[in-house]
Structures are given as C-alpha cells and as structure tokens.
Amino acid sequence: MSGFIASLKTMFGAKPPVRDPQKWSPEAKEMHEFKRTSEEVKKRIKALKEEKDLPRGKKWKVWRWTSIAVVNLMFVVSYWLDVQLVEGALTASRFVGFHMADLNSALQVMLAHKAILINLIIGTVTVFILWWLLGGRTFCSWVCPYHLLSEWAEMIHLKLRKTKLVRDNTLHRGTRTVLYIIFALLAVVTGYTVFEAISPVGIVSRALIYGPGLALVWVAGLLIVEIFFSRRFWCRYICPIGMTYGIVGSIAPVRIKYDMKDCLHEGDCRKVCLVPHVLEPTKMGYANHITEIVGADCTRCGMCVDICPTNSLNFDIMGAKKLL
Amino acid sequence: MSDQEQLDSTDVEKADKKAVKKAKKKISKNQRKARREFLRSIGVGGAVVGASILGFFPVEKKWAPRLRPPGAIGEKDFLAACIKCGQCVQVCPVEAIVLGDLDEGFGVGAPYIVARDQACDFSCDALQCILACPTEALTHKIDKKEQVRMGLARLARPNACLAVKSKPFKGQARGPDFEGLMRYEKVDRWNPIKIADHPYDLKVCDLCVRECPIPGAIDMEPLYEDPTREGWIPVVDKECTGCGVCEMICPVEPGCIVIDERKTWEDV
Numbered sequence: 001m002s003g004f005i006a007s008l009k010t011m012f013g014a015k016p017p018v019r020d021p022q023k024w025s026p027e028a029k030e031m032h033e034f035k036r037t038s039e040e041v042k043k044r045i046k047a048l049k050e051e052k053d054l055p056r057g058k059k060w061k062v063w064r065w066t067s068i069a070v071v072n073l074m075f076v077v078s079y080w081l082d083v084q085l086v087e088g089a090l091t092a093s094r095f096v097g098f099h100m101a102d103l104n105s106a107l108q109v110m111l112a113h114k115a116i117l118i119n120l121i122i123g124t125v126t127v128f129i130l131w132w133l134l135g136g137r138t139f140c141s142w143v144c145p146y147h148l149l150s151e152w153a154e155m156i157h158l159k160l161r162k163t164k165l166v167r168d169n170t171l172h173r174g175t176r177t178v179l180y181i182i183f184a185l186l187a188v189v190t191g192y193t194v195f196e197a198i199s200p201v202g203i204v205s206r207a208l209i210y211g212p213g214l215a216l217v218w219v220a221g222l223l224i225v226e227i228f229f230s231r232r233f234w235c236r237y238i239c240p241i242g243m244t245y246g247i248v249g250s251i252a253p254v255r256i257k258y259d260m261k262d263c264l265h266e267g268d269c270r271k272v273c274l275v276p277h278v279l280e281p282t283k284m285g286y287a288n289h290i291t292e293i294v295g296a297d298c299t300r301c302g303m304c305v306d307i308c309p310t311n312s313l314n315f316d317i318m319g320a321k322k323l324l
Numbered sequence: 325m326s327d328q329e330q331l332d333s334t335d336v337e338k339a340d341k342k343a344v345k346k347a348k349k350k351i352s353k354n355q356r357k358a359r360r361e362f363l364r365s366i367g368v369g370g371a372v373v374g375a376s377i378l379g380f381f382p383v384e385k386k387w388a389p390r391l392r393p394p395g396a397i398g399e400k401d402f403l404a405a406c407i408k409c410g411q412c413v414q415v416c417p418v419e420a421i422v423l424g425d426l427d428e429g430f431g432v433g434a435p436y437i438v439a440r441d442q443a444c445d446f447s448c449d450a451l452q453c454i455l456a457c458p459t460e461a462l463t464h465k466i467d468k469k470e471q472v473r474m475g476l477a478r479l480a481r482p483n484a485c486l487a488v489k490s491k492p493f494k495g496q497a498r499g500p501d502f503e504g505l506m507r508y509e510k511v512d513r514w515n516p517i518k519i520a521d522h523p524y525d526l527k528v529c530d531l532c533v534r535e536c537p538i539p540g541a542i543d544m545e546p547l548y549e550d551p552t553r554e555g556w557i558p559v560v561d562k563e564c565t566g567c568g569v570c571e572m573i574c575p576v577e578p579g580c581i582v583i584d585e586r587k588t589w590e591d592v
Contacts (some may be wrong), residue, residue, distance in 0.1 A: 092409035
C-alpha cells in the first residue's frame with residue numbers, strides 16, 4: 001500500500017524514494033550485500049565490459065509502433081472505406097457500435113457541460129475498464145499518434161545532443177499536476193473544453209481521419225520544442241491525458257516487473273525511458289525487494305525491456321502465474 | 325598565547341571561512357539549478373495555458389459564426405458538450421459536415437456546415453448526425469427533419485434574384501464543376517447525386533422553392549398586385565429549418581438567398 005501511494009506521489013511530481021537500507025526486505029538485504037562483495041564487484045565490472053557488444057533488441061518497439069499504426073489506421077480506413085468498424089476519432093468513437101470515449105476528453109466535456117450524458121458514461125466506463133486492465137498509460141505508448149511523432153522528435157533531439165547543439169531543459173514534473181488542475185478548473189469556470197483546443201492527440205487523430213488543417217501547426221510547434229528545447233516535454237511534463245490514464249492504470253494487472261538478481265545497475269533502461277523516475281529501483285541499493293513493480297507513470301512501452309542486457313525488466317501480468 | 329599560535333588560529337579561521345563559503349556556493353549552485361527549473365516550468369506551463377486560452381477570442385468575438393448541424397444545442401453549450409470526434413461527419417450521406425480548425429479557438433474539431441458548398445438536404449431521412457452524436461451536443465430530443473432549427477433563410481440580394489426579375493433558368497444550377505450532392509427522389513430514392521448531373525429547364529427560376537426539402541418552408545409569391553407586371557419573390561415561412569438547400573442551389577453568383585445561422589422567428 002505504501003508502495004502504491006509512493007508511486008502515485010512520484011507520478012504527481014514528488015521526488016522518487018531514495019536508497020533506504022531500513023526498508024530492505026531480508027532477501028533484498030542479503031542480495032544487496034552479496035552484490036557488494038569484492039568477487040561480485042569484479043564479476044560485474046567484467047560483465048559490464050562484455051555487455052557493450054551485446055545486441056539490444058527492439059521487439060517491443062516493433063510491436064508498439066505496429067499497434068499505434070494499426071489502431072489509427074483502423075479509424076482512417078473505417079471511414080474511407082465506410083466499413084463502420086471504428087467510427088469517430090480518438091476523443092470518442094464507436095467500435096462495432098459500442099461507445100468508447102477518451103477519459104480525459106469525456107472529463108473535459110462533463111466539467112464544461114455539467115450534465116450527465118448516458119452514452120458518454122457508457123463510453124467512459126468501457127474505456128476505463130479497458131485501460132485499467134491494460135495498464136493506464138499503455139494508451140500513451142501503444143495508441144497515441146502524438147507519442148509516435150514525439151518519439152521521432154526525440155530521436156532527432158538525441159542526435160543533436162551528441163553534437164552539443166542542443167541541451168535538454170528539464171521541467172519540474174509537478175508541472176503536469178498543476179496544469180491538470182488548471183485545465184479542470186478552466187473547463188468548469190469557462191464552460192468550454194479548453195484543453196481540447198490544444199490537445200495534440202485530438203488534433204493529430206482528426207487530421208489523420210478527416211484531413212490535415214491549420215491545427216497541425218500547433219503540433220509542429222510542440223515537436224520543435226521537443227527537438228530543440230526539452231526532451232519529450234509534452235508527454236513528460238504537460239499532457240493531462242497521460243495523467244488521467246496514469247491514475248486509471250495505477251493498479252493495473254499488466255505492468256513492468258524489475259528483478260534485481262541479474263541486474264548490473266548500469267542504467268541503460270533509465271536513459272531510454274520516457275519517465276525515468278519510475279525506474280529508480282534499478283539503481284544500486286534502491287530496490288527494497290528482489291522484485292519491484294514499476295510505478296504508475298510507466299507507459300508500458302517496453303523500451304527498458306528491449307534495452308536491458310540482463311533480462312531484468314519484463315512485462316508481467318498480475319496473477320497470471322497462479323492461473324497457469 | 326604566543327604569536328605563532330595566534331597566527332595558526334587565524335589561518336584556521338580563514339580556512340574555515342573559505343570552506344563555509346565553498347559549501348554555500350555549492351548549495352546555491354544546486355539551488356540555482358532548481359530555481360531555474362522551477363521558473364522554466366512556470367514559463368512553459370504558463371505558455372501552454374496561455375495558448376489554450378487564446379481559443380477564447382474567436383469564440384467570444386464570434387469571428388466565424390457557423391451553421392451547426394441539425395439538432396445543435398445553444399452555441400455555448402454546444403461547444404462544451406461536443407467531444408470533437410466527428411462521428412456526425414462520418415454518417416452524413418452528402419458529407420455536408422466539416423470540422424473546425426485552429427482559427428476557431430474552442431471550436432477546433434467542432435462540426436459545422438458550409439451550406440453554399442454542401443447543404444444538409446436531409447437525404448438521410450432519420451437525422452443520422454443526431455443519432456451518431458455521443459454527447460447530445462446534437463440533441464436527441466428531436467427525431468424528425470421538420471423539428472430541426474439551424475437558422476433561417478433570408479433573401480439577401482432580391483435585386484439579383486432571377487424570380488424577382490422573372491427570368492428563366494436553363495442548365496446546371498451551379499455549373500458543371502460544382503461538387504455538391506443532393507437526393508432527387510424521382511431520380512434515386514436512396515442515393516444522392518451530383519447537382520451538376522441534374523440540369524434544369526425552367527421558365528422562371530424557382531429552384532430555392534422547388535428543391536426545399538421541407539414542405540411549406542418557402543413559397544413563391546407574386547411580387548406585384550398588377551397582373552400585367554411579372555415578377556416573383558421567394559418568401560420564407562415558419563417551417564424553415566435553416567438546412568441551407570436554397571443557399572446551395574441558388575444559381576446566381578454569389579447566391580441571393582442565405583441562411584442566418586441560429587436565427588429564429590423571435591429574432592426577426
């Protein structure tokens with residue numbers, strides 16, 4: 001329970017828990033101490049040298065990019081060919097007739113319009129259950145079309161970083177929480193769905209389905225900021241959609257599990273991660289248990305799973321082992 | 325205390341002061357970094373909120389009043405309730421509905437109709453856009469086309485009107501290149517066709533009255549009491565739904581009859 005609260009706090013912007021030997025479980029303590037023996041340290045240094053040549057996978061990235069493409073193309077093709085498989089856009093749709101509503105868009109509408117709308121509630125509950133099961137911010141990395149554009153921008157950003165032409169100006173992670181409250185209040189007070197006007201998710205989704213427009217200029221602007229000013233700034237520090245789904249998926253059965261047994265603590269996972277604060281337990285001495293569940297802000301993108309040379313990070317389904 | 329000792333103690337004091345200064349500098353460096361991040365966060369966060377609030381101006385100043393699809397509730401409530409998904413766009417058989425762009429502020433992604441380009445001709449019969457709307461921004465309280473009130477038609481340029489001038493009309497209503505669609509029940513009950521594929525030959529132009537999908541919404545009345553003078557005028561009646569077919573079909577460029585969006589008889 002305290003772990004759950006810490007995970008939520010970290011998502012809202014608090015500093016992640018630091019190394020605290022008091023909290024180590026007996027097994028973890030034994031493991032941490034074992035890893036500190038000079039024999040193990042020597043072994044680890046040797047392994048770290050060897051791992052540089054190891055091939056790193058991109059299995060999950062391939063699956064994930066495919067997923068983003070397929071889901072968004074489903075909307076596009078469904079409209080163009082008029083097959084009525086998924087009607088609408090990512091903000092709200094019907095999937096073979098069933099209502100689906102983006103949780104954050106639905107929230108904005110309900111706060112602005114102040115009415116109980118039955119179809120919207122059906123859509124919201126359906127989507128809530130779906131993303132609770134699949135892990136909340138899974139939406140971000142497996143469905144959101146802006147996420148894909150942002151990943152490409154990030155690649156350019158990292159290339160430019162090597163040339164020292166740009167640097168990553170980090171923001172305080174609490175920014176998103178403050179903006180979340182501001183956008184909720186703006187919807188209530190003004191009676192307009194204020195955030196929807198600038199939501200790159202809605203804009204990109206509609207541009208794909210109904211054709212491009214001026215609004216893409218805003219999205220391009222965001223990407224330019226991400227390339228030259230601040231790495232992944234929208235997804236990391238701003239997007240209330242990500243936070244809504246983060247809350248929904250905070251106790252999701254699908255999650256990333258960390259096993260410290262073989263971990264070399266070299267930190268490659270944290271370098272690729274969109275939300276590296278969730279991977280703090282992978283630091284030497286930070287894990288309180290032999291296995292740790294990665295926090296609520298995790299988008300289940302699998303980049304850490306792909307990059308980890310020791311297979312210490314993996315997808316996990318709560319209770320799946322008991323069932324099988 | 326000897327001189328030597330005194331000298332040593334001042335040296336120690338000096339060194340201590342240096343260390344304290346150094347420590348202070350180190351802390352303030354970290355603090356500076358945190359402060360910079362904090363200020364940057366306020367700046368960027370403020371810019372994002374500011375950008376979103378810019379959407380207020382086009383809406384409040386009514387830069388672009390829009391003809392909303394059938395069943396649209398009051399404009400302010402409509403923009404609040406609409407979830408900007410475009411399901412209404414997808415079901416419309418004549419593709420009359422388009423979505424708002426960035427220049428419409430909070431109306432980004434909200435649906436509207438450009439009647440002159442493609443009006444709603446009710447060829448779906450059952451108000452499909454209303455049925456498709458997941459948030460009742462297009463109200464489910466109406467289920468017949470006669471109940472729709474999008475606006476009111478108005479003869480804006482009577483002097484240009486062919487009927488007023490008692491002139492005939494022959495050919496394609498909007499020329500050969502016009503893409504607009506309409507359902508002609510006598511041609512095909514179920515599928516709308518291009519207006520360009522349906523030429524007319526009229527002794528006196530009465531297209532706005534002839535093609536109006538709502539019975540009794542518009543009538544052609546004689547302009548003069550004197551039977552020797554010829555001239556007619558289209559008169560809009562209480563039944564008008566503001567669908568915009570008259571605006572679309574008017575063969576004069578620019579059109580003589582237009583829809584005043586959201587206008588009701590109480591405003592007249």
